[in-house]
Amino acid sequence: MQTAKLSKWWAGFYDHDVTWSFLHSPLTMLASLVTLLLVGAAFGAPYLTSYTPFEPGSLSLMDAFLPPAWEAGGSAAHFLGTDGQGRDVLAAIMYGTQISLIVGLFSVLLSVAIGIPLGIIAGYATGSWIDTLIMRVADIQLTIPPILIALMIDGVVRTSMSNELHEEMAIPVLIFSIGIASWPQYARITRSGAMVERRKDYIAAAKLIQTPAWLILLRHIFPNVVGPTLIVATIGVAVAIIIEATLSFLGVGVPPTNPSLGTLIRIGNNFLFSGEWWITFFPAFTLVILVLSVNLIGDWLRDTFNPKLR
């Protein structure tokens, strides 16, 4: 009974358009594989490596500036080499990817959590002052680059906190500033969807039986418009990771005591001209691969779920 149900589910899953499209897109499969590996390496870091690069006590300056294993003077114990303080670069990348992923994911969640409700409300109330208010604020915010807004919010928070507190709160602050900076695009997509749905007769049928507006928004409009927004959000994760890396590279993101990929690139950048290229190259390479893979998955999702492109 159970196996019959399972095999039926499998048959349905295998026959599905989306599965077909996935299995016929080698690039997407590769991107998914790479993303899975990176996510696995990032969150499995404590189990995959014995190095704890961000506990100063475990570091030995004797190991500083070791090149990658295949270079002259490299050691197999530090496969991608070490930095100026003797940190293992590979382990640092794994922990750094974790921070980058957390910041990327949660800041997009925050933007979506702000953008979708506001977009639905604006779209449902098209033409009213609520719509105008929400969308004009979004428009104004869109004229300023998100990275500038994030910089500004981060700066304000920084001055209102003590140094120690800020060090501790760096990641939540970063998530907050990137999240606030990019809600307008989700609001816009959701609004355009809601504007189409509100004219349909199933909404009229719900109004007819005196359904309150908030219930119509929640039960009818939201499920029907959320799909496209979430697909765009996938690409948004890649963008958020880049914004985070940029901020960290500029020195206003996560502190070096608990670095992200961007911080690692910044630290390594100082040694680039003295020949220790691996300290900055490998984190940068990981960032490129991560962002590219997430972008490719997002692109594929968008194309697959857009009926006009099929």
Add this chain to the structure above:
Amino acid sequence: MSEQAILEVRDLKMYFDVSKPLVTRLMNRLPKHVLKAVDGLTFSIKRGETFSLVGESGCGKSTVARTIAGLNAATSGEILIDGKNLTGQKEKSSLSDIARRMQMVFQSPYASLDPRWRVRDIIAEPIRAYGLADNKEDEREQVAQLLLQVGLSPRDGEKYPHEFSGGQRQRISIARALSSKPEFLICDEPTSALDVSVQAQILNLMTRLQDDLGLTYLFISHDLAVIDHVSDWIGVMYLGRICEITPKSELFRRPRHPYTRMLLETIPDLKGGTERKPMEGEVPNPINPPSGCAFHPRCAFATEKCTRERPVLKGYDMAKVACHAVEDMRI
């Protein structure tokens, strides 16, 4: 009017402001534009009967349906259900009591069902909204009963709307409308999006349900064959006004208003040989309707009086007609 009237509409007006935005209007010194979609409609429907509104596209018949259903707020006029005034009704509880007894079947079988909901949830929506089921079991029982009533199987409740054909979806739509146990059903062109063969099935279903449940219908259509099939009384609409109200038999046997005659002449017959006249002219722009009788630019009997004075509905036998030519016995 009579006591048994379940719906009474008195001088209903529905105007839409279609002006350009304020700034554009001020800069170009444009006047305000008002679209008189419904302009002074008065009629009533007796319990258990079917009243049809017929007319060309854009004559305002769907607006009438939506305004009576409460989806538009009327500009002026009164809508009475069982003698209770719907317009300007402030009290929520009494409004919801009236609303429960009135339901609507929509034109498009594709847009009128939420694609993300299971059919059983779609049908149960009004039951839940009005708290008509004692518990989940009772609700499931009611939904199954409704599905059977409209000729579907209770197992269809587990499916999603996209798994059904247009005709089946319209059955689901009818089941949803019936689920709040209404007495009065507004049908806004429920068959015009369907194949002719399926149209007949849906119309038969609707007449059967009317007999079984004693429903009253307000039926909107542009299709005279459909109107002939279901109606008891017919109101012919032209440019937001009713030009003739008449029993069905009278309409087809003895049309009075020149517009009604013109409509009837377009019906093809099987005998052939008779020369059919196509409709002449087009419906004028309702933003800027003709003076006097709105039909006069297309009317063969129009005189100078018709361009000046707006005719009012007057009784002739069972029918009521708004036409100067009929009044003056010129036709």
